[in-house]
Amino acid sequence: MGKTNKSLGIKDKNLKERFLDASDGNNLSNVFFDKVTKVIIKILEKLFIRKLITLHSRPKSTSNFHLKPSNTNSDSAILVQGPIDQSNDFTFQTLKMYRGLYSNSPIILSTWDDENEKSIQNIEKLDVEVVLSKKPPSLTFGESAWKNVDLQIITAKTGISAIKKMGVDYCLKTRTDQRFYKPDLLSYFINLINTFPIENELLQKKRLVASSFATPKYRIYGLTDMMMFGAIDDIENYWNVENYSSGIYSYCVNEEQDLPPIISGTLVGAEVYFMSSYLTRIGEKLDWNLDHYWSMLKKYFVIIDSPSLDFYWNKYNKESEYKFARTYSDHSHRLIDHMDWFQLYSENVISWDKIRKQEMWARTKDGRLSRVII
Structure with a gap:
């Protein structure tokens, strides 16, 4: 001893x-x-004498994960889209965890046909349906980061199409490099959108649920594209968007305009493109200001706190629990959380613009992108 x-x-x-x-x-x-x-x-x-520091750890694999759901749900499907994250078998372990937590729900992995065949076979053994897409040839933006926007659209559409055939009522769309450890999320999301009914069901059946990470408070039409839950028809409509590499040209004032375009100081990147395109499709006129953005969040969406979902992103400063979501050096946090959204929902007057300015982009004289205000 x-x-x-x-x-x-x-x-x-x-x-x-x-x-x-x-x-x-x-x-x-x-x-x-x-x-x-x-x-x-x-x-x-x-x-760092001016800081109070905390730490939180999570199990890396299901062998150390013992949480159990209190109920099961069969009218919702889970769509996990993107390339398989092989680091520590992250995607496999995530799908295995979801299968244990949501035993009655269909789970779909929408990924690429050039993924490792053995990995796909192992995932299918979890009772997960795998749908494969072929990667498109070189796009307008070449090998730039904007190419990933088209890739996301393709895997999202393919996965949603597969789910539509299953006859479920709801869909949770998430990513292969992200994980939610909290049990009972599907029933929670359904209860949430039933608690906050939408005014006009002709345009949208129910509210779309999106996470606080990464939904900026001061980026016009910046609703996160990472995680979304809603009625399957609404999810399908939101993601029924033209590929970014071609659709982005409709935002340009002329053929000579630099890409991606900047409108009212807002860079029309992935999230902005998705939300603004969706709002246009359901008949909303885009004003390209914060007041209209906030009013659209109030009208069509509900924002939930990512920490309440026990959210982990296996990418970009993953050692930080809140990443850039929490800052005490500015007058307001960058992101909208559920409390913020509830204030939008409950109040007619919101004075957020008095404590922090809109996120702004510009171009330098040589055409490079420059973030003016974060």
Whole structure:
């Protein structure tokens, strides 16, 4: 038997063994993990004396995930779209987790026909339907990041088309590099949109649910494209958008305008393109100002807090729990959360424009994009 280490409160082992144990998720390893992180945080708070620091960990795989749903749902499908994230089997483990949490719901992975065949076979063994699309040839924007917008549209449309054939009423669209650990999300979303009915069901059957990450408060028509839940017909309509590489030209005043265009200081990137296109299709006139953007969120959508969904994104500053969603150095947080949305829904007068300015883009003399106001 090893000696008791009084500082950690557990039996002595060499450092490597201790850290391997800490990944197992049992009570003893959790004690060790908590002890180590407390020491690290104390050191960090001494180095950064103006900050209070917290930390949150999540299980990497389903072997250490033991949460159970309190109810099941069979009238909603889950669409996970995009390339398979192979890092730590992230997409596979995500789908395995969803299958355990939503045993009665169809789950569809919409990805590419050049993905690893063995990975696809393993995913299909989870009782997940895999639908494959062929990647398009080179697009107008060449190898730039804007090409990914078309890729997202293609996998979203293919997946939604497969779900429509299943006869379900609702659909959750999410991504292969993101995960929601919270159980019972599908029933929560349904209850949410039934609690906040929409005024005109001729244009849209029910509200569309979107996450606070990443829905900026001060970016015109900036509703997130990462996660969305709604009636299947509404989801289909939202994503029934022309490919960005061709549709973006309708936003230009002439053929010589630089791409992507900037309208009223707003860069018409992916999220802005999706939301503005959808609003136009359902008959809304775009005013390209914050008041109209906020009024559209109030009228057609409901924003929910990503932390309440136990959200994790396996990309871009993933070590930060809130990423850029929380900032205390400005007068207002960048993103809209559920409390903000509820204020929109409940009040006629919102004075957000008095505490922070609209996000603004411009072009330099040589045509490069420049963010003027974040």
